[in-house]
Amino acid sequence: MKFYDVVIVGGGLAGLRAAIAAHDAGLKVGLISKIHPVRSHSGAAQGGINAALGNHPNGQDDSPERHAYDTVKGSDFLADQDAVEIMTGMAPGIIYEMEHWGCPFDRYENGKIAQRPFGGGGFPRTCYGADRTGLYLLHTCYEQVVKRGIEVIYELFVTKLAVNGNRCTGVVGMNLHTGEFETVGGKAVVFATGGSGRIYSHNTTNAHASTGLGVAIPYWAGVPLKDMEFIQFHPTGLDGSSILMTEGCRGEGGYLLNNAGERFMKNYVSEKIMELAPRDIVSRCIQTEINEGRGFEGRYVHLDLRHLGAQKIMERLPGIREICLKFKNIDPIKEPIPIQPAMHYTMGGIDCNGDGVTPLDGLYAAGECACVSVHGANRLGGNSLLETIVFGARVGQAVANNIKGDSGGADENSLNKALKEEQDRFKMLRSSDGKENPYDIKNELSRIMFDKVGIFRNETDMARAVTEIKILRERYKKIRAIPDTGKFNYDFLWVTEIAGNLDTALAIAVGALNRTESRGAHYRMDYPKRLDEQWMKHSMFSFAPDGPAISYKNVTVTKFQPEERKY
Amino acid sequence: MPIFKVLKYNPKDGGEPYFREFEVPTHKGMTVLEGLYHILEQQDPTLAFRSSCRQGVCGSCAMHINGMYRLACETQIAAMGEHITVRPLAHMTVIRDLVVDMEPFFRQYEAIKPYLIPAQQPGEKEYLQSPQERARLTHHVDCILCAACYGSCPVVATDEKYLGPHALLKALRFVEDSRDGATNERLAYVASDVGVFRCHTIFNCQQVCPKDLDPTGAIGKLKMKAFWAKLKGKLPKAG
Numbered sequence: 013m014k015f016y017d018v019v020i021v022g023g024g025l026a027g028l029r030a031a032i033a034a035h036d037a038g039l040k041v042g043l044i045s046k047i048h049p050v051r052s053h054s055g056a057a058q059g060g061i062n063a064a065l066g067n068h069p070n071g072q073d074d075s076p077e078r079h080a081y082d083t084v085k086g087s088d089f090l091a092d093q094d095a096v097e098i099m100t101g102m103a104p105g106i107i108y109e110m111e112h113w114g115c116p117f118d119r120y121e122n123g124k125i126a127q128r129p130f131g132g133g134g135f136p137r138t139c140y141g142a143d144r145t146g147l148y149l150l151h152t153c154y155e156q157v158v159k160r161g162i163e164v165i166y167e168l169f170v171t172k173l174a175v176n177g178n179r180c181t182g183v184v185g186m187n188l189h190t191g192e193f194e195t196v197g198g199k200a201v202v203f204a205t206g207g208s209g210r211i212y213s214h215n216t217t218n219a220h221a222s223t224g225l226g227v228a229i230p231y232w233a234g235v236p237l238k239d240m241e242f243i244q245f246h247p248t249g250l251d252g253s254s255i256l257m258t259e260g261c262r263g264e265g266g267y268l269l270n271n272a273g274e275r276f277m278k279n280y281v282s283e284k285i286m287e288l289a290p291r292d293i294v295s296r297c298i299q300t301e302i303n304e305g306r307g308f309e310g311r312y313v314h315l316d317l318r319h320l321g322a323q324k325i326m327e328r329l330p331g332i333r334e335i336c337l338k339f340k341n342i343d344p345i346k347e348p349i350p351i352q353p354a355m356h357y358t359m360g361g362i363d364c365n366g367d368g369v370t371p372l373d374g375l376y377a378a379g380e381c382a383c384v385s386v387h388g389a390n391r392l393g394g395n396s397l398l399e400t401i402v403f404g405a406r407v408g409q410a411v412a413n414n415i416k417g418d419s420g421g422a423d424e425n426s427l428n429k430a431l432k433e434e435q436d437r438f439k440m441l442r443s444s445d446g447k448e449n450p451y452d453i454k455n456e457l458s459r460i461m462f463d464k465v466g467i468f469r470n471e472t473d474m475a476r477a478v479t480e481i482k483i484l485r486e487r488y489k490k491i492r493a494i495p496d497t498g499k500f501n502y503d504f505l506w507v508t509e510i511a512g513n514l515d516t517a518l519a520i521a522v523g524a525l526n527r528t529e530s531r532g533a534h535y536r537m538d539y540p541k542r543l544d545e546q547w548m549k550h551s552m553f554s555f556a557p558d559g560p561a562i563s564y565k566n567v568t569v570t571k572f573q574p575e576e577r578k579y
Numbered sequence: 580m581p582i583f584k585v586l587k588y589n590p591k592d593g594g595e596p597y598f599r600e601f602e603v604p605t606h607k608g609m610t611v612l613e614g615l616y617h618i619l620e621q622q623d624p625t626l627a628f629r630s631s632c633r634q635g636v637c638g639s640c641a642m643h644i645n646g647m648y649r650l651a652c653e654t655q656i657a658a659m660g661e662h663i664t665v666r667p668l669a670h671m672t673v674i675r676d677l678v679v680d681m682e683p684f685f686r687q688y689e690a691i692k693p694y695l696i697p698a699q700q701p702g703e704k705e706y707l708q709s710p711q712e713r714a715r716l717t718h719h720v721d722c723i724l725c726a727a728c729y730g731s732c733p734v735v736a737t738d739e740k741y742l743g744p745h746a747l748l749k750a751l752r753f754v755e756d757s758r759d760g761a762t763n764e765r766l767a768y769v770a771s772d773v774g775v776f777r778c779h780t781i782f783n784c785q786q787v788c789p790k791d792l793d794p795t796g797a798i799g800k801l802k803m804k805a806f807w808a809k810l811k812g813k814l815p816k817a818g
């Protein structure tokens with residue numbers, strides 16, 4: 013039976029960084045990932061990572077405190093301010109560390125790391141390597157894992173937590189290489205499973221691997237989720253495929269144009285901020301233009317980079333140009349890019365504190381699957397990569413502190429019990445005599461979520477969404493049998509992901525219906541105002557078979573009193 | 580409707596690999612990867628293929644499509660015509676259908692010490708690196724480890740000791756980094772009997788690289804650098 017001091021589930025930036033920290037603190041680490049770590053969606057991040065380095069000529073007065081203020085304001089005052097201060101305070105140090113490990117950031121003439129402006133940032137503080145920052149950070153982190161010889165078990169698909177009383181004792185999953193279920197025990201388990209974008213599979217910037225299962229697994233085991241109703245729609249997804257066109261396009265000076273060729277952002281926000289307003293606001297503006305007939309083909313508006321010139325586009329945004337050429341057959345040097353908002357980020361997630369500690373003993377969370385909360389109701393661009401590395405490192409260290417002196421071994425009873433349950437579930441899926449195609453359920457879920465729990469929300473639509481998701485959950489019980497392929501049973505994998513999508517989607521929809529105000533990315537036509545007295549609090553979701561039970565938790569305020577959010 | 584001809588193989592069934600054909604309904608802009616998903620979801624749930632990002636950056640989906648090593652997610656169906664033949668990467672053990680064993684590929688990547696070995700202890704802030712020094716890393720740092728080059732390389736096919744184009748490109752990435760202090764050790768290793776001198780300069784890797792990188796050129800550069808370092812007596816004994 014495999015047993016480690018700490019089992020880390022997830023090979024993205026958060027998981028890798030946690031593994032490094034735990035290893036450096038002397039722990040025996042087992043890092044599990046359903047895809048090889050370098051395949052993780054962190055590698056798709058383009059635009060950059062925030063830290064108040066003050067390297068940009070216009071950024072010399074920047075500070076971690078300014079960064080914290082921008083983050084809290086961007087969050088529409090739902091972020092926990094103590095956690096935000098930890099993150100922005102640690103930001104410069106962790107960027108220097110990534111640089112010391114070899115991350116190829118772009119540079120200024122004086123040799124320092126280059127920075128670009130991003131939405132909602134008072135200063136240009138987004139450090140970048142062209143438009144491939146995530147790729148560079150992910151590979152740099154993985155290289156450090158290789159250097160340390162940390163054990164990586166890739167293509168092990170985790171499906172369940174093993175729990176004894178109120179203690180997490182490990183995980184169970186299918187090893188895709190053998191087709192068998194395995195247990196992996198640990199004194200601590202860290203979840204770093206990333207975002208849930210594929211709940212909106214028709215219209216998301218997220219990878220196929222980014223599903224709702226990552227948060228559903230702890231949720232099913234009784235761990236509360238937090239702030240699930242806050243879903244970020246990125247303003248600029250490529251028309252059709254929804255592949256991301258980084259905020260860096262606008263950071264470098266790109267325009268948003270409607271069908272009259274007008275920079276319409278001037279009708280919504282101040283001339284000073286224009287296209288670089290926070291994402292929730294820009295997405296609503298774009299969608300309004302489209303809805304009111306000022307888009308193209310009723311579907312998209314233009315992101316225009318042409319005035320930046322060929323050289324700047326080739327140097328700073330080469331990946332964007334490559335994607336446009338390969339997926340849309342257009343060259344942004346010569347033509348504007350058709351874009352529309354797309355689901356991008358889950359602000360909510362597994363409830364935890366600034367050390368990643370969850371209410372279940374021995375279970376920790378970090379990265380996009382976690383909700384600390386540093387993003388509140390709306391995340392600023394460049395803050396998520398930051399969150400993964402800062403809190404990844406903190407969680408690795410926190411585990412080391414917390415399990416010091418724990419000489420226990422694997423809790424075989426609870427691990428074997430969980431193993432048996434998964435083997436039985438597999439047998440049931442194998443022998444089902446149902447007729448439903450599980451992928452039809454996935455597709456219908458995605459339509460429901462985008463149409464009814466999307467950028468603009470209202471009571472009627474969301475109530476309908478809740479009913480419809482519940483029907484899909486019933487239909488899921490009658491899906492056709494899955495094949496027994498032995499090795500690499502991807503049908504089993506995707507069908508299990510769909511179960512996670514359904515329950516996570518239900519939490520999102522119920523949470524959104526429940527919150528009768530507008531805040532950050534959660535915008536209700538029927539309640540357009542932010543209502544601090546009633547709603548400046550986190551929503552907490554506990555799993556129950558017929559839908560989540562909701563409770564509330566206070567927001568931590570330190571320095572920044574809520575104010576009207578104006579840009 | 581284009582016909583996908585996909586290599587199927589499951590050792591569990593005791594059988595040989597065979598091709599199965601699927602008619603795939605398409606829409607504008609549809610990629611080969613989307614075609615494979617259509618097959619999995621609507622026609623053959625046993626089909627095995629790796630994928631994740633669907634935007635050409637995670638390196639999961641390199642395979643052999645109509646005679647060329649490509650990323651399925653970046654390949655437009657419309658550009659492939661009515662018949663699309665999909666096979667796994669070559670020179671690697673096929674585990675099932677389009678899934679190959681990546682272990683040797685990653686072992687060779689690890690062998691070149693793919694991490695910065697700093698020349699100097701870092702200070703409180705970043706190492707200073709000029710834009711010109713940074714420019715020497717351009718392209719080399721864009722490798723997504725998809726193994727298209729590896730699958731296309733005839734030397735990899737015949738010589739299991741050879742490090743392969745991906746590992747050598749990665750080695751050059753560190754040799755070229757102004758912050759790295761292990762240049763001579765790296766050159767000694769790539770010039771040893773597992774490295775650059777096994778390359779026959781066939782250019783396949785350069786031709787197939789979906790990111791337009793140039794492993795062949797990288798290997799040429801490493802050869803020159805190793806040669807000069809050797810002449811100047813700088814190379815430590817490989818070992």
Ligand SMILES: Cc1cc2nc3c(=O)[nH]c(=O)nc-3n(C[C@H](O)[C@H](O)[C@H](O)COP(=O)(O)OP(=O)(O)OC[C@H]3O[C@@H](n4cnc5c(N)ncnc54)[C@H](O)[C@@H]3O)c2cc1C
Nearest residue numbers: 022023024025026046054059060170206379380394396397
């Ligand atoms: C296209 C795109 C661009 C972005 N650009 C930026 C940017 O410029 N700046 C910024 O700050 N943020 C950006 N973001 C957001 C940011 O990239 C992500 O939030 C962040 O990288 C998430 O990292 P992570 O480590 O939490 O998860 P991921 O990198 O998604 O990794 C999740 C890991 O968990 C593993 N896993 C999941 N489920 C299981 C399971 N059941 N069993 C085993 N393993 C499992 C996966 O294999 C994977 O290794 C972007 C996001 C997208 C989608």
Ligand code: FES
Nearest residue numbers: 631633638640652
């Ligand atoms: S799916 Fe990521 S490169 Fe093709």
